[in-house]
Amino acid sequence: MRRGKRLNATELTGLILTVCMVLLAVMGSIWTPYSPTAMSAAAKFAPPGWLHLFGTDQFGRDIFSRVLCGMRTTVFIALCAVAIGALAGISIGALTGYFGGWADELLMRFNDALTAFPSILLALVFIAVLGFGKYNVILALGVAFIPSFARVSRAEFARHREMTYVKSARLMGASHGRIMFRHILPNTGSVLLPALVIGFNNAVLAEAGMSYLGIGVKAPDVSLGYMLSESQSYMMTAPWYVLCTGLTIVLLILGVSLIGEGLQKRGRA
Amino acid sequence: MRYAAKKLGWMLLTMVIVSFFAFLAFQIIPGDPTAKLLGSDATAESVAALRARLGLDQPFFTRYFDWVYHALRGDFGTSYSYLIPVSSLLAGKLGVTGLLTALAFVIITVVSIPLGLALCTYDRPWLRRLGAAVEQIIMAVPAFFTGILMTLLFGLVLRWFTPGGFVAPEADLARSVGYLFFPALSIALPRIAMTVKMLRSSVSKEMEKDYILTSYSRGNGRRATLYRHVLRNAAVPVVAFFAMTVADIVAGSIVMEQVFAVPGLGRLLLHSIANRDYPVVQAIVVILALWVVLVNGAADLLNQRLDPRLRLM
Numbered sequence: 001m002r003r004g005k006r007l008n009a010t011e012l013t014g015l016i017l018t019v020c021m022v023l024l025a026v027m028g029s030i031w032t033p034y035s036p037t038a039m040s041a042a043a044k045f046a047p048p049g050w051l052h053l054f055g056t057d058q059f060g061r062d063i064f065s066r067v068l069c070g071m072r073t074t075v076f077i078a079l080c081a082v083a084i085g086a087l088a089g090i091s092i093g094a095l096t097g098y099f100g101g102w103a104d105e106l107l108m109r110f111n112d113a114l115t116a117f118p119s120i121l122l123a124l125v126f127i128a129v130l131g132f133g134k135y136n137v138i139l140a141l142g143v144a145f146i147p148s149f150a151r152v153s154r155a156e157f158a159r160h161r162e163m164t165y166v167k168s169a170r171l172m173g174a175s176h177g178r179i180m181f182r183h184i185l186p187n188t189g190s191v192l193l194p195a196l197v198i199g200f201n202n203a204v205l206a207e208a209g210m211s212y213l214g215i216g217v218k219a220p221d222v223s224l225g226y227m228l229s230e231s232q233s234y235m236m237t238a239p240w241y242v243l244c245t246g247l248t249i250v251l252l253i254l255g256v257s258l259i260g261e262g263l264q265k266r267g268r269a
Numbered sequence: 270m271r272y273a274a275k276k277l278g279w280m281l282l283t284m285v286i287v288s289f290f291a292f293l294a295f296q297i298i299p300g301d302p303t304a305k306l307l308g309s310d311a312t313a314e315s316v317a318a319l320r321a322r323l324g325l326d327q328p329f330f331t332r333y334f335d336w337v338y339h340a341l342r343g344d345f346g347t348s349y350s351y352l353i354p355v356s357s358l359l360a361g362k363l364g365v366t367g368l369l370t371a372l373a374f375v376i377i378t379v380v381s382i383p384l385g386l387a388l389c390t391y392d393r394p395w396l397r398r399l400g401a402a403v404e405q406i407i408m409a410v411p412a413f414f415t416g417i418l419m420t421l422l423f424g425l426v427l428r429w430f431t432p433g434g435f436v437a438p439e440a441d442l443a444r445s446v447g448y449l450f451f452p453a454l455s456i457a458l459p460r461i462a463m464t465v466k467m468l469r470s471s472v473s474k475e476m477e478k479d480y481i482l483t484s485y486s487r488g489n490g491r492r493a494t495l496y497r498h499v500l501r502n503a504a505v506p507v508v509a510f511f512a513m514t515v516a517d518i519v520a521g522s523i524v525m526e527q528v529f530a531v532p533g534l535g536r537l538l539l540h541s542i543a544n545r546d547y548p549v550v551q552a553i554v555v556i557l558a559l560w561v562v563l564v565n566g567a568a569d570l571l572n573q574r575l576d577p578r579l580r581l582m
Contacts, residue, residue, distance in 0.1 A: 113283040116513075116561050118520035128542040128550050129294050205411050209524050212413055213539055228417065232528075235421045242421065246414040254409035261405060 008265065014258025021252045025075045028068030036061065036069045036222055045238045054244040058234055063227075063241055067248050070224040073217060074252070077138050078203035084142025086196055089149025094180050096150070097157030108154060114147035120206045127215050137216050141203055152195045156188040190266065197260035201253050208249055224249050272573055280566045287558040288340070292333050295547040336551075345552035350544045355552045358537065361437075363556075366522055366533035368438055372446065372453035373460075373518045378511075381461045385468035386500075390492055400465070407462040412521050416455035416528035423451060433530040452529040456521040460514050467510050471503040505576050512568030516561045 007015065033053070040060035048055040054063035096104040114122070119141070126140035157180070160166060169179050210216035211225030224245055231241035320326045327335070339346065345355035388400055424432040430448055438445040475481070476499060484494040523535030534553060541549035573579045 109279065109282075110286060113286060113562070116516060116565050117558070118517050121520045121523070121557065124523070124538070124542065125291075125294065125550070125554055128545075128547075129297075208411060209413060213524060213527055215539065215542060228414065232417055232420075235417070236425055239421065242417055246411075246417065249411055249414060250409050253411070254406065257405060257409055261401075 011262030017255030025071040032065035034062035081141035085145025093150040093153030097154035346548040376457040381464035
């Protein structure tokens with residue numbers, strides 16, 4: 001991880017793209033050119049132009065403003081979901097990987113079964129139990145991500161447990177907690193960091209997918225996935241609606257996945 | 270043989286755990302399904318009668334074992350919203366989703382394996398960089414956005430198919446496949462990029478090993494080494510990846526059925542979630558779980574034949 005501090009081209013491109021997208025998302029929560037809910041009968045389906053950067057939708061709402069708001073929602077949900085999944089998953093993985101034993105064996109068998117399922121399927125089941133809405137989506141995705149984080153971190157902790165630096169820390173009298181979080185955790189960065197980045201992308205994809213299906217974010221909140229499902233009905237009259245919304249998702253995911261790819265390359269080198 | 274038996278045991282245990290949680294999850298939700306079924310003017314007697322009829326008055330474990338017992342015979346109870354047996358509700362949908370999954374899998378295999386092998390055989394730095402860039406871009410496009418673009422391009426502009434005009438496979442298999450080709454392709458595209466990437470990284474990892482040098486020193490060329498030695502070894506992670514792909518296709522088809530208005534398992538699942546029709550949701554979850562477990566088990570057994578070292582585990 002420490003080798004080669006300079007960014008490679010993949011990381012740099014990804015970083016620039018991501019910073020732009022995040023800045024736009026942050027801007028969306030402070031200021032938008034128009035109110036995302038302001039309707040205007042006169043400006044129905046206005047094509048993209050200087051007045052409306054991405055055009056307007058079936059109610060004459062400014063699509064660019066709505067995309068900014070949608071991005072904010074999507075990024076917020078993805079960050080929270082990854083935070084929940086990573087915190088719980090890495091803690092479980094660290095404990096079971098470090099201590100081992102029958103609890104580890106049992107939990108990991110169970111985990112193997114869970115990771116075999118696509119996370120959007122798990123999230124769907126949770127949504128079925130919890131109901132719709134922004135916070136339920138966060139919870140559902142967060143819980144659905146726990147198994148994969150647990151699996152990755154468990155493998156890392158089990159690998160590091162046998163290493164000499166851990167044994168020497170033990171001999172010096174370091175406590176288990178200190179070894180786990182002060183000694184091993186920083187060394188797992190090259191594996192966990194890309195996992196976090198990929199997890200974020202999966203969360204963006206899953207949130208967009210769920211909102212597209214109409215079981216995610218609800219009406220007052222704007223979401224990119226929900227906008228896509230709406231735009232599908234007006235594809236012929238307003239193709240800019242579907243294209244602008246979809247391309248925003250693509251750029252958001254592309255930027256982050258380039259960072260992830262660069263980090264993985266670094267881990268391998 | 271012992272390996273296969275052990276594997277089978279784990280698969281069975283997994284199914285028991287999954288079915289238990291699928292059942293438990295929908296028992297702990299607040300709200301009584303009878304309230305929804307009977308409406309607001311239900312009397313206490315009619316609620317009690319319906320609860321008895323649905324078996325809701327029994328203790329939890331009795332109901333669980335009862336449910337498993339009947340599920341093993343293909344009886345998943347009665348749908349709350351359609352009021353017909355879940356099994357007959359599922360019967361028609363399974364074929365549609367199965368066909369979509371199979372089509373997507375065939376497209377992925379037929380495109381990604383030759384493409385990946387060609388890229389490995391003809392390995393040039395510029396091609397590697399180009400390939401990596403194209404892979405990243407394709408993987409960044411969500412499958413349902415591809416699907417929407419396809420309905421726009423092939424459905425509305427070029428009119429190669431009628432969006433929403435799905436034909437059931439029983440009625441006309443050829444036209445059904447013709448319609449499902451587009452959703453299958455949308456599901457397949459990102460997976461093709463992932464598979465090619467996976468295949469290339471698996472091969473390049475193998476190419477660094479010592480036996481490659483040995484093979485070269487015996488006068489073998491790159492191609493001969495690749496096809497005679499590397500591929501078999503590089504196949505192990507790829508097979509496991511394909512098992513994951515199958516599971517992902519099923520998840521992808523849930524979304525894609527919505528994009529292309531295909532009346533399959535995914536649409537039924539969404540409808541049932543929206544209407545809190547839990548017997549149907551439970552049945553679909555268990556069926557999908559069984560499917561995932563079977564595919565993973567098959568992949569493990571196949572890998573064990575490819576790499577005998579895995580038999581010791």
